[in-house]
Amino acid sequence: MSEMSAASTLTKKGEKTRQHLLSVAEEVFGVKGYFNASIVDITQQAKVAQGTFYNYFPSKQAIFEELVRNMSHSFRSEIREAIKSASSFEESQRIGFRTFFSYVKSHRNLYSIVQQVVLVDEELYRWYYDRLASGYIKGLEEAIGKEEIQKYDTETIAYCLMGISQFLGMRWVYWEDEHVPDHVLEDAIAFIFNGLKK
Amino acid sequence: MSEMSAASTLTKKGEKTRQHLLSVAEEVFGVKGYFNASIVDITQQAKVAQGTFYNYFPSKQAIFEELVRNMSHSFRSEIREAIKSASSFEESQRIGFRTFFSYVKSHRNLYSIVQQVVLVDEELYRWYYDRLASGYIKGLEEAIGKEEIQKYDTETIAYCLMGISQFLGMRWVYWEDEHVPDHVLEDAIAFIFNGLKK
Amino acid sequence: MSEMSAASTLTKKGEKTRQHLLSVAEEVFGVKGYFNASIVDITQQAKVAQGTFYNYFPSKQAIFEELVRNMSHSFRSEIREAIKSASSFEESQRIGFRTFFSYVKSHRNLYSIVQQVVLVDEELYRWYYDRLASGYIKGLEEAIGKEEIQKYDTETIAYCLMGISQFLGMRWVYWEDEHVPDHVLEDAIAFIFNGLKK
Amino acid sequence: MSEMSAASTLTKKGEKTRQHLLSVAEEVFGVKGYFNASIVDITQQAKVAQGTFYNYFPSKQAIFEELVRNMSHSFRSEIREAIKSASSFEESQRIGFRTFFSYVKSHRNLYSIVQQVVLVDEELYRWYYDRLASGYIKGLEEAIGKEEIQKYDTETIAYCLMGISQFLGMRWVYWEDEHVPDHVLEDAIAFIFNGLKK
DNA sequence: AATGAATGAGAGTTCATTCAT
DNA sequence: TATGAATGAACTCTCATTCAT
Numbered sequence: 001m002s003e004m005s006a007a008s009t010l011t012k013k014g015e016k017t018r019q020h021l022l023s024v025a026e027e028v029f030g031v032k033g034y035f036n037a038s039i040v041d042i043t044q045q046a047k048v049a050q051g052t053f054y055n056y057f058p059s060k061q062a063i064f065e066e067l068v069r070n071m072s073h074s075f076r077s078e079i080r081e082a083i084k085s086a087s088s089f090e091e092s093q094r095i096g097f098r099t100f101f102s103y104v105k106s107h108r109n110l111y112s113i114v115q116q117v118v119l120v121d122e123e124l125y126r127w128y129y130d131r132l133a134s135g136y137i138k139g140l141e142e143a144i145g146k147e148e149i150q151k152y153d154t155e156t157i158a159y160c161l162m163g164i165s166q167f168l169g170m171r172w173v174y175w176e177d178e179h180v181p182d183h184v185l186e187d188a189i190a191f192i193f194n195g196l197k198k
Numbered sequence: 199m200s201e202m203s204a205a206s207t208l209t210k211k212g213e214k215t216r217q218h219l220l221s222v223a224e225e226v227f228g229v230k231g232y233f234n235a236s237i238v239d240i241t242q243q244a245k246v247a248q249g250t251f252y253n254y255f256p257s258k259q260a261i262f263e264e265l266v267r268n269m270s271h272s273f274r275s276e277i278r279e280a281i282k283s284a285s286s287f288e289e290s291q292r293i294g295f296r297t298f299f300s301y302v303k304s305h306r307n308l309y310s311i312v313q314q315v316v317l318v319d320e321e322l323y324r325w326y327y328d329r330l331a332s333g334y335i336k337g338l339e340e341a342i343g344k345e346e347i348q349k350y351d352t353e354t355i356a357y358c359l360m361g362i363s364q365f366l367g368m369r370w371v372y373w374e375d376e377h378v379p380d381h382v383l384e385d386a387i388a389f390i391f392n393g394l395k396k
Numbered sequence: 397m398s399e400m401s402a403a404s405t406l407t408k409k410g411e412k413t414r415q416h417l418l419s420v421a422e423e424v425f426g427v428k429g430y431f432n433a434s435i436v437d438i439t440q441q442a443k444v445a446q447g448t449f450y451n452y453f454p455s456k457q458a459i460f461e462e463l464v465r466n467m468s469h470s471f472r473s474e475i476r477e478a479i480k481s482a483s484s485f486e487e488s489q490r491i492g493f494r495t496f497f498s499y500v501k502s503h504r505n506l507y508s509i510v511q512q513v514v515l516v517d518e519e520l521y522r523w524y525y526d527r528l529a530s531g532y533i534k535g536l537e538e539a540i541g542k543e544e545i546q547k548y549d550t551e552t553i554a555y556c557l558m559g560i561s562q563f564l565g566m567r568w569v570y571w572e573d574e575h576v577p578d579h580v581l582e583d584a585i586a587f588i589f590n591g592l593k594k
Numbered sequence: 595m596s597e598m599s600a601a602s603t604l605t606k607k608g609e610k611t612r613q614h615l616l617s618v619a620e621e622v623f624g625v626k627g628y629f630n631a632s633i634v635d636i637t638q639q640a641k642v643a644q645g646t647f648y649n650y651f652p653s654k655q656a657i658f659e660e661l662v663r664n665m666s667h668s669f670r671s672e673i674r675e676a677i678k679s680a681s682s683f684e685e686s687q688r689i690g691f692r693t694f695f696s697y698v699k700s701h702r703n704l705y706s707i708v709q710q711v712v713l714v715d716e717e718l719y720r721w722y723y724d725r726l727a728s729g730y731i732k733g734l735e736e737a738i739g740k741e742e743i744q745k746y747d748t749e750t751i752a753y754c755l756m757g758i759s760q761f762l763g764m765r766w767v768y769w770e771d772e773h774v775p776d777h778v779l780e781d782a783i784a785f786i787f788n789g790l791k792k
Numbered sequence: 793a794a795t796g797a798a799t800g801a802g803a804g805t806t807c808a809t810t811c812a813t
Numbered sequence: 814t815a816t817g818a819a820t821g822a823a824c825t826c827t828c829a830t831t832c833a834t
């Protein structure tokens with residue numbers, strides 16, 4: 001439940017090992033998938049003994065969940081940071097989308113991991129999208145307050161927007177391993193703004 | 199009907215067993231997930247011996263793939279049938295969405311299975327969405343031809359629409375096990391049509 | 397125990413099926429080996445149902461044993477026939493060797509089967525070589541009686557001769573799938589006759 | 595010493611377990627045969643868990659092959675050692691035969707294993723006899739050089755000699771579980787020397 | 793803190809054989 | 814006579830986890 005679980009005290013060396021395992025696990029899970037990846041895969045690639053893994057994480061599922069939570073935070077904070085300077089709802093959306101896709105492009109493994117959460121821990125999966133949605137909802141409510149966009153049910157639109165970015169990311173970044181082409185991004189954003197504007 | 203030939207000849211009894219296994223597998227995979235479900239789970243629930251399974255399917259993955267292909271067909275043909283009578287693009291979309299959600303509601307397990315395909319066989323996963331997308335694209339091109347909607351890149355919009363339905367289905371049908379509420383459906387459709395109209 | 401086991405009465409059609417299975421089994425066992433070959437391999441290649449097999453043979457081992465016994469007979473009778481006309485011990489040996497190697501060359505599968513007997517049924521294995529040895533012994537005793545060769549322990553020499561033909565057959569026929577080269581055959585025979593002559 | 599590296603590091607305890615498994619496997623394969631022996635047979639007799647087996651050997655075939663290679667080495671080095679002191683070709687042959695038979699007598703299981711190699715891995719089988727043959731050939735060439743024996747094709751004679759020892763070993767040591775009787779050994783050696791001498 | 797040996801339940805799959813039709 | 818559906822025990826192998834050092 002706590003986001004920094006594990007042991008109460010860790011020496012510097014211990015902390016380093018722990019982080020190393022997390023980063024190796026990110027790659028292994030991303031490439032092989034949660035179910036096809038084994039603890040041995042992780043420990044071998046990390047060049048530690050199997051037992052070492054269990055000094056830092058209580059189970060395979062635990063390290064996976066920690067990765068997901070980490071990703072959720074880093075991803076959302078990156079977006080938050082990026083749209084800080086935006087002066088309008090439209091601009092913030094545009095920046096948000098771009099950031100999302102470039103994040104996905106450079107964290108392909110993490111993106112792949114999210115898709116697997118549903119099979120590992122449904123609760124966590126819902127948590128992940130709930131948190132993500134709440135960011136969207138806040139933005140939408142503000143824009144509605146300022147009468148920048150139509151008065152839709154914000155949760156509905158939030159899920160629409162998440163669906164759109166997820167599927168465009170899947171189609172271009174994940175399948176083709178390319179950046180989402182500009183004309184695609186422009187058409188998608190045009191579609192969305194037409195859909196939202198008064 | 200089946201895309202994979204399997205055995206050369208199947209008696210009536212054999213065909214029945216095979217269908218029974220398929221239907222039990224649908225439930226088991228849907229509930230437990232592909233990786234957590236075992237052949238024993240399927241054969242026990244189907245009340246046949248483990249060996250019987252392998253008289254009809256060469257592997258666990260094979261039966262899973264057949265389920266996905268079956269679903270792809272039945273789902274798309276149901277939609278196709280439903281929107282036959284629609285007199286405008288708008289009406290066909292509205293009917294299409296409704297049909298999608300009611301299909302998901304009554305085939306919860308199949309829906310859950312699709313989400314897992316990506317982890318089992320990525321090729322099949324792409325095949326599934328490619329086929330689905332091509333249906334959307336055809337409808338969009340027609341509507342553009344008739345100048346009912348704006349001239350967007352149709353593939354982009356197709357993936358947007360698939361993303362939207364997927365996420366609304368996930369949020370209300372899959373998580374809450376309810377029908378998508380009317381106000382959600384209406385807002386989503388309004389959003390989409392505003393987005394598309396000239 | 398009886399060499400014609402199976403059913404008491406067989407129609408013509410039944411007898412044909414039975415022979416067909418035997419001949420297919422010879423190939424399958426020869427190529428894949430007893431343990432790697434399955435009844436399905438045999439019935440599929442013979443184009444009959446699995447159940448049909450058990451109408452004619454009580455078990456996998458039974459058909460294998462019948463093949464071995466058949467081979468033992470046909471092989472020995474071929475040799476016997478061939479050396480009938482020989483006018484001296486030396487000539488009969490020379491003909492015997494040639495016949496052995498050409499038999500092996502044209503019945504590669506049967507030869508391969510013999511090598512497996514030891515793992516399937518040790519008793520049968522000993523029976524096979526006992527019978528073979530007794531032919532050699534008879535010939536040797538005769539030659540000793542006629543003072544054509546030295547007075548060795550005939551069983552010992554019989555096993556020496558069987559070992560020699562077995563290993564030469566293995567080396568040239570089985571491994572290279574060629575006829576035993578003439579110079580090999582000549583050297584082997586020279587070695588043997590020097591060894592035996594007074 | 596081992597030709598296959600297996601794990602990167604093995605503690606003393608690990609090495610002990612590994613050797614124990616090898617020695618138990620030798621007995622199990624020797625008694626039941628490769629195909630009739632299961633990993634469970636080995637681990638139960640070794641009193642370790644099934645999983646332990648796979649900590650040391652990647653597969654059933656791998657441990658079998660290692661046994662064969664070990665045997666090949668130990669057997670040949672024992673012979674080599676034994677005939678070191680021989681002052682003539684004749685003496686070395688006599689000692690070699692005796693050593694062969696006493697090796698077989700005290701390593702009945704290993705002997706039985708060799709007979710099975712052909713069914714498990716034909717390449718390994720040929721390797722085994724090639725190596726063995728090359729020892730014989732070297733001895734024969736030397737003797738020919740010294741004009742101690744006739745000028746035969748050495749490979750042919752090597753296979754003859756291997757066949758002879760194999761079959762005598764089978765007949766007396768393997769089947770009767772006795773030492774090869776002296777009169778058999780003497781007759782065989784007489785036969786061979788008559789065959790070889792000038 | 794780190795190791796790696798040991799575990800054992802459970803996985804997917806094979807196959808000789810039986811039996812009702 | 815021929816069929817092929819059904820069986821279930823047995824197989825090889827995997828892997829998350831524990832524990833003594």
